[in-house]
Amino acid sequence: MMNDEIFHHACTIQHEITGKNDDFDIQCNTALFQAAQAAFKDVMANTGTTTPHLVNSGTGTGKTTFCVALIAASVATLSDYSAAYVVPTIDEAQKVFDDFAKLLPPVAVRIHTSAHESEDAAQQHGAAILEHVQMRGVSRRADLTQHRVVVCTHELWIKEGEHKSDFGVRRFNGAPRSNVFLDEFPDTVATVEAGPADLDELADELHRVPEYRDLATLVRNAANAFRDRCGDGNSRFKTATLLSPDDQAALKRIDLTRLSDARDMATLHRALAVLSATGTGRCFLFRSKAKTAGQADGHMMLVAYDDRFRPHPGLVILDATADFAPQVQAGHDFRRYSGPQVSYRNLSLTHIQEPAGFDRIASRAASAETIRAYVQWIKATVKANTAKDETVLIVLPKKVAAELDTGNPIPGRTVMVATWGMGVGSNAYRNCGAVFLFSEFHKPRHIYLAQSLANRGKVATHDDLRQANGAQCTGPVDAVCKAHRLRQFKQMACRGRIRQLDAAGVASPMRLFTSMDRALFLESYPALFPDAPPPAFIDDADAQNTGPKRLASVLTQAMQPREPIMLTADSIADSTGIAGKALKRAFQSKQCRPLHPLGWRFVPGEGRKAKPALRFDPVTFQTERFGCVTL
Numbered sequence: 001m002m003n004d005e006i007f008h009h010a011c012t013i014q015h016e017i018t019g020k021n022d023d024f025d026i027q028c029n030t031a032l033f034q035a036a037q038a039a040f041k042d043v044m045a046n047t048g049t050t051t052p053h054l055v056n057s058g059t060g061t062g063k064t065t066f067c068v069a070l071i072a073a074s075v076a077t078l079s080d081y082s083a084a085y086v087v088p089t090i091d092e093a094q095k096v097f098d099d100f101a102k103l104l105p106p107v108a109v110r111i112h113t114s115a116h117e118s119e120d121a122a123q124q125h126g127a128a129i130l131e132h133v134q135m136r137g138v139s140r141r142a143d144l145t146q147h148r149v150v151v152c153t154h155e156l157w158i159k160e161g162e163h164k165s166d167f168g169v170r171r172f173n174g175a176p177r178s179n180v181f182l183d184e185f186p187d188t189v190a191t192v193e194a195g196p197a198d199l200d201e202l203a204d205e206l207h208r209v210p211e212y213r214d215l216a217t218l219v220r221n222a223a224n225a226f227r228d229r230c231g232d233g234n235s236r237f238k239t240a241t242l243l244s245p246d247d248q249a250a251l252k253r254i255d256l257t258r259l260s261d262a263r264d265m266a267t268l269h270r271a272l273a274v275l276s277a278t279g280t281g282r283c284f285l286f287r288s289k290a291k292t293a294g295q296a297d298g299h300m301m302l303v304a305y306d307d308r309f310r311p312h313p314g315l316v317i318l319d320a321t322a323d324f325a326p327q328v329q330a331g332h333d334f335r336r337y338s339g340p341q342v343s344y345r346n347l348s349l350t351h352i353q354e355p356a357g358f359d360r361i362a363s364r365a366a367s368a369e370t371i372r373a374y375v376q377w378i379k380a381t382v383k384a385n386t387a388k389d390e391t392v393l394i395v396l397p398k399k400v401a402a403e404l405d406t407g408n409p410i411p412g413r414t415v416m417v418a419t420w421g422m423g424v425g426s427n428a429y430r431n432c433g434a435v436f437l438f439s440e441f442h443k444p445r446h447i448y449l450a451q452s453l454a455n456r457g458k459v460a461t462h463d464d465l466r467q468a469n470g471a472q473c474t475g476p477v478d479a480v481c482k483a484h485r486l487r488q489f490k491q492m493a494c495r496g497r498i499r500q501l502d503a504a505g506v507a508s509p510m511r512l513f514t515s516m517d518r519a520l521f522l523e524s525y526p527a528l529f530p531d532a533p534p535p536a537f538i539d540d541a542d543a544q545n546t547g548p549k550r551l552a553s554v555l556t557q558a559m560q561p562r563e564p565i566m567l568t569a570d571s572i573a574d575s576t577g578i579a580g581k582a583l584k585r586a587f588q589s590k591q592c593r594p595l596h597p598l599g600w601r602f603v604p605g606e607g608r609k610a611k612p613a614l615r616f617d618p619v620t621f622q623t624e625r626f627g628c629v630t631l
Helices: 004-016 023-045 065-076 090-101 119-125 126-138 141-146 152-161 195-208 208-233 245-251 267-276 366-386 396-403 445-453 462-469 475-493 518-528 547-558 569-576 580-587 595-600
Strands: 054-056 083-087 107-110 149-152 181-182 189-194 235-240 283-287 300-307 317-318 333-335 347-352 391-396 416-419 436-437 511-516 536-538 565-568 600-603 614-615 619-622 625-631
Touching: 004 119, 004 547, 004 565, 004 625, 023 054, 023 181, 023 333, 023 475, 023 569, 023 625, 054 141, 054 208, 065 083, 065 317, 083 300, 090 107, 090 119, 090 126, 090 149, 107 396, 119 126, 126 625, 141 391, 141 595, 149 245, 181 436, 181 475, 189 267, 189 347, 189 445, 195 208, 195 267, 208 245, 208 267, 208 300, 235 462, 235 475, 283 445, 283 547, 300 445, 347 518, 366 436, 391 462, 445 462, 445 475, 462 475, 475 511, 475 518, 475 565, 475 595, 518 547, 547 569, 547 580, 547 595, 565 569, 580 600
Parallel strands: 054 317, 054 333, 083 149, 083 181, 107 149, 181 317, 347 511, 347 536, 391 416, 391 436, 436 511
Antiparallel strands: 189 300, 235 283, 283 300, 565 614, 600 614, 619 625
16 A cells, blocks of 8 residues: 555655655645545445546646656555556657656556557657657557556547446556546547438438338438428527437437448448437537528537546546536536645736737638738737747647748747647746737537536536527536636646746746636636736727727726726726716626626715716735635
8 A cells, every 4th residue: 555655755756857856846746645545545445436536736736747756656665556647648648658667667667549559650640659669669559458557648548438448547457457647637528410411321321221211211300300400590509309219219220330331431320329319318409600601501410419537446637727627617526635826926917908800810710811910910919028039938729820930930039839729738838938828729619518518417408508599608508618718728828937836836937928808817817826916908909999898998907006096987988988877887898897806896976966986996816715805
């Protein structure tokens, strides 16, 4: 069993790797060790406990390094110890394996990913993996079951649980592994989409088999009902009641192996899977906007969803942004362990308002001309806010990055470029003193809806779909949307110099610029970056095209000194054009609402002719208790 001797041995190994092991590190390591120890006890007790152990110490606290050291120390001391380390990407898997290879004998550790299965696959992925395969040989999935320590990606862990198979991730030589460390919460929600034409193709292929012709008629009728449902009314999302219970039961007769000579078997499998899901209620109808799809009734899809999160004994999850993970948002049970809180008091935050016309830059509808203009604005913005020869990280949407000259995007600056959606947790940019996050990482609305339903284990009802049908998402769907965006924002922001922590857990000085939705930024930054000073704001005059937007800009600028202030109705009217009688309504707008928790409040006028005012009293946030105190 894990003991203090193993803990101290692991701390020593970590010190040899990183060169530091101060009190803050020890406290963070203790949280991870306690989680691993408790998970190991679950396995040894053989009680079938599947509640995962969650470690959500902050970014840069050395979770990965200490975990590698802890596994190495445990293998050296305990003859019955085995572990798996599961990471999001192939590149991260290779890096972790290389760390293990320095600490463990070759026979003890094995890596498996799709890129390690052949030399051709390795060559397509990159030089580091190709060198590994050439030196150590290709990897077979079956090899994992015979090695005490294995490294793989989220994809294999998910598939193993989904198929209830033994791929060697959860088990070693047939017995449960002592620990399975999951680096970051994986995206476990699977969606399968099929359109009416896919159902038509399934019906055509079924008609070729005489005993399936009644089923071909059934499927074709479902396709027609699908079209009718999507074209009826204005709702983009609808329940998928297309078949009767008897028809659903009849679908089970279909054996697609009898259609193995079909032109596109993948389409047939997808169509049958989605149609079958309508019987369980875990499916909905989705119609995109017609003007985008160029069709009379829009682009129509059936969307089936399933959550493949399968916890098991021994599972330890390491995630600095766990509070925004879908599984946590959905209320799943976890045993939580937290190290001391990182302080961001040296972080300089600036919100940049994007010019009008760039609000849809991350969407598919953005034109090539708009993207080129956006790139020019990015270059000018970065150049204006950085010094010559400064090392800068720019994060932006993939299609915008493709337009940027990554070789030398901004002459006079050392620029590193990353894109939204790439792997997280990297140290490659840890020396960047300025980080610019342009736009955000959005997903299509039907994906947010599917994730919201799948994570909560819910069928798609009218009430659930209503949360996604309006101009803005509401309820749990909106919560999933915001959590996803904030998680990506925090993870990409922490790729820069604030990954470096001193002995007291204070992040190194860094300047962070973002053009994300200002309302979401204002309501979230105190919790995302504890102790961070109030942000600065760079406004675009052309974007201030409504009274509430102008008022929000005036209020954000007025609060910069962090001193109490009262703005009269007359002064507000002069700068925004908002009359005194309309001030309360403008102050309650979605643009200004996020400023309320920061200290702004409406002060009604006293007396018949008295005019209202807006007062600011600074607040300081205590994020550990999720409260605030007026200064």
